[in-house]
Amino acid sequence: MPDSQLCAKCGAPLPDDAAQHSCPTCALRDALALGVNTGGSSAPPSIDTFSSSPQKVRYFGDYELLEEIARGGMGVVYRARQVSLNRTVAVKMILAGQLASAADVQRFRAEAEAVAQLQHPNIVSIHEVGEHEDQHYFSMDYVPGKNLAGLVGDQPLPAAHAASMLKTIAEAIHYAHQRGILHRDLKPTNVLIDIFGQPRITDFGLARQITGDSDLTATGQVLGSPNFMPPEQASGRRAQVAPPSDVYSLGAILYYLMTGRPPFVAKTLAETLHHVCNVDPVSPRVLNPSVPRDLETMCLKCLEKDSRRRYHTAQEVADELGRFLRDEPILARPVNPSEKLWRWSRRRPALAWLILTLSALIMVLALLLRDVLQQPVHVIPPLPTRSGNGASGVIDGKLYVATPCDGTAGFHRHFHYFDPAARAWKSAAALPHPHNSPASGVINGLLYLAGGWDDDGKPSAQLDAYDPKLNAWKTLSSMPTPRVTCAGAVIDGQLYVVGGRAGTDLAILEVYNPVSDSWTTQTPPPIPRHGLSLVAVGHNLYAIGGVVRTALGNQFTSLVEIYDTNARKWTQGPPMMKPSGHSFAIVHEGVIYVVAGLSEDRAWAEESRLLHGFESTLMQAYDLAAKRWSVLPTPMPAPRYEGDGAQLFDGQLCMIGGWSTISSTGEDDKLPRREVFQYDPRRKAWSAPIHGK
Incomplete structure (x- = not known):
């Protein structure tokens, strides 16, 4: 907190050269009211300035004036x-x-009449109103001790003390409002602290009736303490001054209690008034991090520029503070950043339009450069052979693909990897078994292939693992159940294999542990199916889509089942928007993508009939946080099904190989394809593939 003293009249920080404990603003106002310049001091003929002599005694009617205790722009107060x-x-x-002047006298008497109507324990009461030797006066309660500014000094009050103090003040102001009286000059120096530590509001010198024409302030004239007055009063909009104006001043006092300074502090009166009308106050928590967020929210709501956004009554302020003191939820909510931006743009339309124009220009340039800057580092060339019904994995930055079907008769054992350094595909050790339509997964730098069709055209239980460091395959313990078109995924270093087909659809879950080279059977999924997709998210498996057997025959499904590997329990998840099977599936940054495959829905598929479905280009996405599916407006450039899997490679989602009767170059034949389609999740766009024959 600053070490400077505060003005005794308005509570603003004093400059080093200030005189008589008054800031330049208050000194100027006093001088104008007295009709003298600021360089000297004098008093009107009927008011003696007390000397420092203790022997001097002055009587004023029935009163013995003991000492001057306050002096403002309009009046002087004595202890008597x-x-x-x-x-x-x-x-x-x-x-x-x-x-x-007559106006001075009328305003003075208006203050006395206003306060005389108010009998409240937290408002200083009037005893007598009179005139003695042409000098108008009134007497009131004497409250010894400090005012609120003196209580705070340069040390903010604890949050609960500040809230309790302002709650009492707000209730007293609401009492005045109910009796038709606006204060219009609420500030810390106008709140006295009695011997019991309770606040008592004084100085209703600018008070006026809420209704009627008793206001002596001309339209456009600014009266009050600028550090604590609302914008409508600071700008001289007399007709808009109403109970919410005092609510603003209550907020300004709360700000002062929490931070030790007014909401706005400037070097000149004009600059202060400008800030009051056009600048948002610094958040109290910036000046005092110990301020509770709810108390800050209430304070800033009181200080809204638009009076319609403030609390409507002082009682609402008191009630809200009561909730805070009882540790109950408050009703006010913090202003969000977008709302702050909108309000700022309304106050600075020219600057806002300039920034908006520059932002639009920057966005256009960014869009023009986006495709260049965000293209994948490697546009993957076509696979060395046509490839379908295979598997893939990424190990040490290289993309490995197993190809059992290349469009020629029989099953094959092609195995290649894409070397990004050479930007080319290279051959690796051939597959020991065809593994046509297997489950697969990468564990500790090894690619595992499980099941699939074998050379004799029967479902296989074979498990093989490829070690890229040795460029060699190793045959491991076979699965308990031979099967094809099953799906695999890895969680905690174990390969989970779900579903599949072996003469009939299977509802089975088998888990391989590479440490012990052994299989275990866990809780089977509720519904048998094959051609499904399986992705791992944390300790959960998502079994998605596929083909199920119904009374009408094989049908593609939108079914999603979730397996908790810790609890070993299956639950049903939100279904896909469209059924599909034999699709590509991958999870990336909280989203599961299910792409292409076969579907019964002609609206999302090519017109060629294959097996029991239509080839699809559909791209569906599941938001894991929102638990909601959507169809993305960016379908895959060409239909594919029974591909070699989907992999995250070089920041791109890669859909590898797959069958189609319609190639990306327009060929009409039923063959596996060589293209690798790359989807950029940042741009939400597909890269143009390099086509292969």
Whole structure:
């Protein structure tokens, strides 16, 4: 907190050269009210300035004036003894004395009349209103001790103390509003602290009736303390000053209690008024990180520029503070960044349009450069052979693909990898078994292939693993159940194989542990199916789509089943929007992508009939956080099914090989294809593939 002193009148920080404990703004206002310049001091003829001599005694009617205790732009206040009742009171007189204008006298009497209507324990009460030797005055309660500014000094109050103090003040102000009185000059120096530590509001010098024409302020004239006045009052919009105006000042006082400074502090009156009308206050938590967020939210709601966005009444402020003090949820909500931006743009339309124009230009340039900057580092060339019904995996930055079907008769054992350094495909050790339509997965740098059709055209239980460091395959323990068109995924270093077909659809889950080279059987999925996709997310397996047997025969399904590998329990997830099977599937950054395959839905498929479905280019996405499926507006460039799997390679989602009756170059034949389709999830776009024959 700053070490500088505060102005005794408005609570603003004092410059080093300030005189008489008043800031330049208040000093100027005092001088204008007195009709003197700021370089000297004088008093009107009927008001003596007290000397420092303790022997001097001055009587004013029934009052013995003991000492001056406050002085403002309009009046001066003395501590006095009322002789007839022998009690200590405060006596306020017009500062201009006998030189006071008729407007000064009327405003002074209006204050007295306003306060006389208010009998509240937290509002200083009026005792007598009168005139003595042409000097107008009124007497009121004398409250010894500090005002709120003196209580705070340069040390913010604890949050609960600040909230409790302002709650009491807000209730007193609501009481005044109910009786038709606006204060219009609420500030820390106008709140006295009595001997019980309770606040008492004083100085209703700018008070006016909420309704009626009793306001003596001309339209456009600014009266009040600029550091604590609302924008409508600071800009002289008299007709808009209403109970929410005092609510603003309550917020400004709360800001002061929490931070030790007003919401706006500037070097000049004009600059302060400009900030009040056009600049958002610094968040209290920036100045004092210990301020609770709810209390900051309430404070900033009171300080809204638009009075319609503030609390409508002081009682609403008190009620909200009560919720805070009882640790209950408050009703106000923080202003979000977009709302702050919108309000700022309304106050600075020219600058906002300039920034918007520059932003649009930058966005256009970014869009023009996006395709160049975000193209994949490697556009993967076509596979060395046509390839379908295979498997793939990424090991040490290289893409490995097993090809059992190349469009020629019989099953084959092709095995290649893409070397990004050479930008070319290279041959690797041939497959020991065809593994046509297997389950697969990469564990600790080894590619595992399980099951699939064998050379004799029967389902296989064979398990083989490829070690790229040795460029060699190793045959391992066979699966308990031979099968084809099953699906595999890896969790915690184990290969999970789900579903498949062996004469009939299977509902089975078998797990391979490479450490012990052994298989175990776990909880089977509820529904038998083959041609499904399987992806691992954390400790869960998502079994998606595929082909199920119904009374009408084989049908493609949109079914999604989720297996918790910890609890060993299956649950049903949200179904896909469209059924599909033999698709590509991959999970990336919280989204599961299911691409192409076969579908019964002509709307999302090519017109050629294959087996029991239509070739599809459909791209569906499942948002894991939102638990919702959607159809993306970027279908795969050409239909494919029974491909070699989907892999994340070089930041791209790669769909590898696959069958189609319609090639990407327009050929009409039923053959596996060589293309690798690459989808960029950042751009939400497909890269143009390099075509192969």
